[in-house]
Each structure stands twice: as C-alpha cells, then as structure tokens.
Amino acid sequence: MARRSHVQTTLNGETVEFLCEPRQSLLEVLRDELHLTGAKEGCNNGNCGACSVILDGRLVNSCLVLGVEAEGKSVETIEGLADPDKLHPIQDAFLENAALQCGICTPGFIMSAKALLDQNPNPTEHEVRYWLAGNLCRCTGYDKIVRAVLDAAAAE
Amino acid sequence: MRDFSYIAATTIPEAVALLDEKGESARILAGGTDLIVQVREARRDVDWMIDIKSIPEVNALDYNATTGLVLGAAVECYKIYADDAICDAYPGLIDATKIIGGTAIQGRAGVGGNLCNASPAADGIPPLIVLNASCVIAGPNGEREVPVEDFCTAPGQTVLEKGEMLVSMKIPVPASNSSSYYLRFIPRNEMDIAVVGAGASVTLDAAKETIVSARIALAAVAPTPLFAEEASALLAGQEVSDEAIDAAAEAAQAIARPISDMRGTAEQRTHLVGVLTRRALNGAIQRVREAA
Numbered sequence: 001m002a003r004r005s006h007v008q009t010t011l012n013g014e015t016v017e018f019l020c021e022p023r024q025s026l027l028e029v030l031r032d033e034l035h036l037t038g039a040k041e042g043c044n045n046g047n048c049g050a051c052s053v054i055l056d057g058r059l060v061n062s063c064l065v066l067g068v069e070a071e072g073k074s075v076e077t078i079e080g081l082a083d084p085d086k087l088h089p090i091q092d093a094f095l096e097n098a099a100l101q102c103g104i105c106t107p108g109f110i111m112s113a114k115a116l117l118d119q120n121p122n123p124t125e126h127e128v129r130y131w132l133a134g135n136l137c138r139c140t141g142y143d144k145i146v147r148a149v150l151d152a153a154a155a156e
Numbered sequence: 157m158r159d160f161s162y163i164a165a166t167t168i169p170e171a172v173a174l175l176d177e178k179g180e181s182a183r184i185l186a187g188g189t190d191l192i193v194q195v196r197e198a199r200r201d202v203d204w205m206i207d208i209k210s211i212p213e214v215n216a217l218d219y220n221a222t223t224g225l226v227l228g229a230a231v232e233c234y235k236i237y238a239d240d241a242i243c244d245a246y247p248g249l250i251d252a253t254k255i256i257g258g259t260a261i262q263g264r265a266g267v268g269g270n271l272c273n274a275s276p277a278a279d280g281i282p283p284l285i286v287l288n289a290s291c292v293i294a295g296p297n298g299e300r301e302v303p304v305e306d307f308c309t310a311p312g313q314t315v316l317e318k319g320e321m322l323v324s325m326k327i328p329v330p331a332s333n334s335s336s337y338y339l340r341f342i343p344r345n346e347m348d349i350a351v352v353g354a355g356a357s358v359t360l361d362a363a364k365e366t367i368v369s370a371r372i373a374l375a376a377v378a379p380t381p382l383f384a385e386e387a388s389a390l391l392a393g394q395e396v397s398d399e400a401i402d403a404a405a406e407a408a409q410a411i412a413r414p415i416s417d418m419r420g421t422a423e424q425r426t427h428l429v430g431v432l433t434r435r436a437l438n439g440a441i442q443r444v445r446e447a448a
Contacts, residue, residue, distance in 0.1 A: 002161045022162035022205065025192070045193045046261060047347070058234065058263035064189050065264070068162050069207065112259065133346040134258020 009070040011036075012080025020067040027051045029067035030077060038078035038107045042136070049135030052108035052115075053077050059115035061134075078107035081114065090114055093152035094145075101139035109135045113149045122153055157196045164207040168294045168323060171206055176296050176319030178204045184321055186214070186230040187264035189257065190273040213323050214268070219245060225327040227289075229268025233257075236267070246327060247443055248283040248336025248355050255279055255340065258347050268322050274308040277376040281308065282355030283338045285373035285383045289327045295320035305373070305383035331368075334359035335447065337439035340375065341428050350376045351420040354408075354432035358440045360396070367391045370440075372404065372433055377412035377425050384408040387433070396441055405433040 042050035054076035081088040165171035181203035194200040216228035233253040270280035296319040336357035340350035353375030370391040372384040387407035394400040414425035
C-alpha cells in the first residue's frame with residue numbers, strides 16, 4: 001500500500017489536517033476520513049454532480065479530485081454554507097420551492113448554484129440550466145430547482 | 157481504486173525523469189477527469205500518478221497578437237474561455253472548451269488532457285487542428301514539436317514516447333479576415349459525447365467574398381481526429397458559395413470511416429459529417445463577415 005500522505009487544507013474556512021492514501025478521492029476523504037457526509041457519491045465518474053464541492057473557488061466533482069491534491073487548497077462543502085442560526089439563501093430558496101424530493105442530489109445542486117451565483121449574481125434561466133447541466137436529479141424534473149436558484153439570485 | 161503512488165512534480169526535467177524511470181506504469185495527472193475514472197474502473201494500470209499542475213510551463217496561458225497563443229497542457233477549460241483576447245482570436249477553440257463536460261468538468265479538464273487522452277470523439281482536438289496548432293513535447297532528449305493532426309495515433313494512443321510529456325500547444329496568430337468554428341451533434345443539449353464533431357477555420361480576402369484558405373477537421377468518424385486536407389484544399393481560391401461548401405463537405409465525407417456503435421450508425425455519422433462540415437464552414441465565414 002502506498003504511504004499515507006499528510007495533507008493540510010482549508011475546509012469551510014478552517015485549517016484541517018488529514019492523512020490519506022493517494023488513491024482516495026477528495027469525496028472519500030470528506031466522507032470517510034473527515035465524516036462530512038453532505039457530498040454524496042452518485043456515479044463516481046463525473047456525470048451526476050452529487051459530489052460537487054468548490055475547490056479554490058471553482059466548482060469540481062470531488063470524486064474526480066484526489067484527496068492529496070487538496071494540499072494547500074481551499075475546499076467549500078455544503079456543511080459550510082449555513083450560518084449557525086440561519087440557512088443560506090440558496091438553501092431557503094430550495095425549501096420554499098420544494099426543489100428536492102429524495103435529497104441525494106441536493107447538496108451538489110446547492111454547491112453548484114452557489115458557485116454560479118458567486119460569479120454571476122443575476123443569471124438568466126438559460127444560464128442556470130446550462131450551469132447545472134452537470135447535476136442530475138431523478139425526482140424533481142429540474143423545474144423547481146431552476147426556480148429556486150433564480151429566486152435565490154433575486155433574494156441575495 | 158487500485159493502489160498507486162502520487163508525486164507532484166515541480167519542474168519539467170523532474171517529471172520527464174520520473175516518466176522515463178517508471179515507463180508504462182506512470183501517467184501524467186492534470187485535470188484527472190479521464191485518468192481518475194480510467195484507473196478507478198480498472199481500464200488503465202497506473203502505479204505512479206505524476207501531478208504536473210505545479211509546473212509553471214504547463215500552466216502558461218499567454219496570448220500575444222504577434223506571436224500567438226501558448227496554451228499550457230494543464231490549463232483548465234474555464235480559464236481559456238474567461239480570456240477575452242483568446243475568445244476573439246480563436247472562437248472555434250472556445251466553442252469546444254464550453255461544451256467539454258459540464259461546469260464542474262470544465263473546472264478541472266483542459267485541452268492538453270483532451271489531446272493526451274486521445275479519444276476519437278475529443279471536442280478539443282478538431283479546433284486545434286484547424287487553428288494550425290502544434291504540440292510542444294518534452295522528453296529525455298530535449299524538446300520537439302508535432303503538428304496536432306499527427307499527435308493521436310489510435311484510440312487512447314499518441315506519439316508520446318517513453319519519458320515524454322506534452323508541455324503546451326502553440327497556436328499561431330490568426331490571419332486577418334479569418335475565423336474558426338466548432339460544433340458537434342449530440343442527441344441532447346449538453347453533457348454528452350460527440351456522435352460527430354466538425355471544426356473549420358477560414359481566411360477570406362479583404363472583400364470577404366473569396367476564400368483564401370480553409371482547414372476542416374473531424375471528430376468521432378475515425379480512430380483519431382482527422383484533418384480533412386483535401387476538402388480544405390478544395391476551398392482555396394473559391395468564391396464563397398453553397399456549391400463550394402457542398403463540394404468541401406462531400407470531400408470531408410469521403411475520408412470519414414466511422415463505426416456503428418451505441419451513439420450512432422456509420423451511415424448516420426457519414427451523413428452528419430456533411431451537415432456539420434457545411435455548418436462549421438458557414439459559421440466561420442459568418443464570424444469573419446460579422447467582425448468589424
């Protein structure tokens with residue numbers, strides 16, 4: 001077995017250290033080593049977006065990043081989004097619009113939406129749909145999700 | 157996932173020495189959107205992943221209006237289409253970088269990885285071919301350059317020899333009155349693999365009526381992306397007309413040798429080569445004419 005590496009990263013604003021094998025994806029590190037189970041494993045090959053996190057300000061599939069690659073980087077996950085006493089506006093908008101059913105895809109959609117609104121605070125519906133094309137939902141039919149993101153943009 | 161070791165190389169000589177020492181058991185890691193999946197699904201045996209993203213040369217994104225573009229092998233798609241000067245100079249390349257995967261893939265994947273993965277359906281390769289790009293390769297015996305159309309040799313195979321790595325792509329400055337265009341056919345709107353892809357670049361005369369030169373390239377109709385050399389040559393000196401474009405499209409169809417698979421039949425693909433070649437040429441011509 002390859003030696004476990006020591007990795008130091010900034011996770012949701014706090015410095016975190018962990019040990020991982022090179023073959024562990026960032027998703028596996030988040031879930032199995034750091035016990036942050038918000039990011040989900042769907043396809044594990046970059047198609048479904050359930051594992052979406054923000055790495056140094058860019059949306060990525062955490063199943064397609066090695067844990068060791070997080071060294072010196074900044075990682076944002078769904079766990080870092082809400083304040084202790086209130087939800088993030090995107091989370092509120094998802095609740096208000098009933099933009100989820102089973103909820104497996106939701107953390108990925110919300111991180112993807114956050115990455116979009118961080119760089120484009122007033123997207124068109126077209127822009128929202130294309131941006132979210134890498135996130136799959138098998139329950140909602142997407143329309144409520146798109147409305148939630150547009151509502152969140154209007155609220156922010 | 158299979159067990160492997162990870163090394164973040166910081167210089168080209170370091171990466172080349174590692175590749176030379178480890179041989180077939182080593183693989184370069186850039187965006188990882190193909191490689192990590194291939195290793196996870198046991199489609200590629202890798203004992204060493206050599207991360208090149210800390211090497212300055214592979215992160216180059218330098219456009220200069222007199223010398224052209226140096227595009228580092230690890231530059232992610234999102235950085236390419238965020239650069240206004242590059243969008244103006246090479247719109248056909250931008251067409252491709254915006255449709256490779258979705259947002260999260262474009263945050264990691266780059267055109268250099270697209271080349272080294274050597275998929276016949278790679279969207280990033282036809283635009284590089286029509287833009288006359290060359291690949292800068294570093295190896296144990298120094299540097300060499302290879303035209304992009306000669307880089308891929310078979311599905312998943314490239315001209316890279318033991319110890320060699322792709323450092324960057326060099327794209328010349330576009331001629332005046334020229335532009336480029338890339339499009340593909342897929343059965344949905346996004347997040348899919350090309351059934352057929354076609355890229356074109358054209359240079360028109362000052363009146364924007366006559367084609368001075370053109371280049372056409374195709375994806376997903378042969379074991380490697382194809383430069384449609386004869387079809388391109390047919391257009392030189394022709395007035396812009398449906399007849400000239402149809403003739404080029406037919407010549408492009410003649411070199412397509414597609415397979416039938418889950419994405420489409422050989423017959424449909426051959427038909428699509430004609431449709432997409434016409435659209436790519438017309439798209440590039442329209443861009444020249446719309447430019448100030």
